[in-house]
Amino acid sequence: MSEAASGTTALEQVQRHFARFAQGHAHLRLYHAICRGLADDPDAASLLLAAQPGQARPVLLLAALHDLVLRRPELPAARWYSSVVGRDAVATGDPWPEVRATILDHADELRRTIATHRTQTNEVNRAVYVAAAVSLAARDLPDTPVVLVELGASAGLLLEVDRYRVELRRQGVALVVGDPDSAVTCHGEDRSPTPLASLALPPVAARVGLDVAPIDTADADAIRWLEACIWPDVPRRIERFRAAMILLRTDPPRLQRGDMVEDLEGTVEATLQDLTSTEGRDLHLVVFSSWALTYVERARRGFVAEVLARCARAVPAVSWVTAEPAGCVPGLPLPEGLPVDDDTTVLGARRWRGGRELAAEAWGTCHPHGEWLAVTGP
Ligand SMILES: C[S@@+](CC[C@H](N)C(=O)[O-])C[C@H]1O[C@@H](n2cnc3c(N)ncnc32)[C@H](O)[C@@H]1O
Structure with a gap:
């Protein structure tokens, strides 16, 4: 169904995907909070529209953001990532304001990562x-x-x-x-x-x-x-x-x-x-x-x-x-x-x-x- 016929824009669909991810992953403190934030924030969520066809999944934006803080541990969002600061030093409270600021301050960089990558695993x-x-x-x-x-x-x-x-x-x-x-x-x-x-x-x-x-x-x-x-x-x-x-x-x-x-x-x-x-x-x-x-x-x-x-x-x-x-x-x-x-x-x-x-x-x-x-x- 086309956007016009369904009455839903691509951005609204992306936001729904984030809402669903948050709903299904309440046990993940950080990713649940980030996805809940993205579900209500069209400016930040719109970055995922840069993904290659078929790749616009919440995990791709999450991975791009994770990659950014692994590269740039001085960014405000990094202190919410145990992979950067260690499990015992993770900040407490609501991560979304700082994570949102990092997303918007580095929107172009994140968009480039999202446009050129697919998620990959080796567990x-x-x-x-x-x-x-x-x-x-x-x-x-x-x-x-x-x-x-x-x-x-x-x-x-x-x-x-x-x-x-x-x-x-x-x-x-x-x-x-x-x-x-x-x-x-x-x-x-x-x-x-x-x-x-x-x-x-x-x-x-x-x-x-x-x-x-x-x-x-x-x-x-x-x-x-x-x-x-x-x-x-x-x-x-x-x-x-x-x-x-x-x-x-x-x-x-x-x-x-x-x-x-x-x-x-x-x-x-x-x-x-x-x-x-x-x-x-x-x-x-x-x-x-x-x-x-x-x-x-x-x-x-x-x-x-x-x-x-x-x-x-x-x-x-x-x-x-x-x-x-x-x-x-x-x-x-x-x-x-x-x-x-x-x-x-x-x-x-x-x-x-x-x-x-x-x-x-x-x-x-x-x-x-x-x-x-x-x-x-x-
Ligand atoms: C989900 S990952 C699993 C990786 C690893 N087996 C593991 O269990 O952690 C799937 C892997 O299959 C590779 N792959 C997908 N289609 C393939 C194909 N037709 N031939 C070879 N590799 C392929 C992907 O590049 C990716 O590395």
Whole structure:
């Protein structure tokens, strides 16, 4: 419907989006207050109209503003951001007057950021379900080295899953996977009907990430934007991201620019060629995607399995592990009772052994950022 026909201007729609965001996120002190302010303030809210088509979402303006205060910690709005001043030093009271002043004083700068950026994520705590899923995929080959390939890897933070301490808590007791002494700790609650008794990651022989827009860990602006897209109100997220970035810089995973369907076969072949000493004989190829396949057109998603079936002729064990919304992965059954196209994150795998595909398995569900997981199978 056109603006004239609907009687709503683009600016009014933007303000409604801010009002809805505020309503749905009352638990986020800062972002709730900012969005409530923007909902009633056409001058400040109008900045979002600079967004690229389809990108005018509240989180884009919030990220642009976060990026600004990360770059300019002397601005009045910065003292409301725990990511700038530290969690213990965040100002109290109503942030909106100072945040509004900062928005209006830097309107041109913010508009430029909004016009040239899209929100981007790489959530370290997703290592909780990646660790569980890779362990489950390797349960029949616990000692075989894996070649990890992530589809939609962003900056590659999840490819380092074995370098983090991943804690799965249940009634105060933690099951630890990965490196117990790591400076990066990921936390999740085990809500499985039968408690997870043991999980172990296999040794990692190689790791590579494929992304249409990979983020170079040496690019300070790109890393700051990734950080700016994290909501500062959520405890531990920024801190964990920063710790993971420090770890990653010492030995970053290889990232390949490309489409996860079109360029998968070439990426796998090149990675295996680099491991010629093992000749692919004692390797387990584990391809995983976490909230990434869902961005690929539905009609193209099935080609990933076709490519992997071909790879399974050269590599004795191939697993495709997914953490994607329900109904996203072709050929994967749904956990019982879950409707198709539900936003719940479903864990599952399609696996090939000795060139033949095994029955696809849904393993359960999890929080999209790994705050809990419920493994119901295998
Ligand atoms: C929501 S992010 C998830 C990043 C990471 N997997 C995580 O869980 O934190 C989705 C990623 O998929 C990438 N992506 C989207 N479509 C893609 C495609 N067709 N091929 C490769 N990467 C793609 C995006 O660039 C982005 O980095």
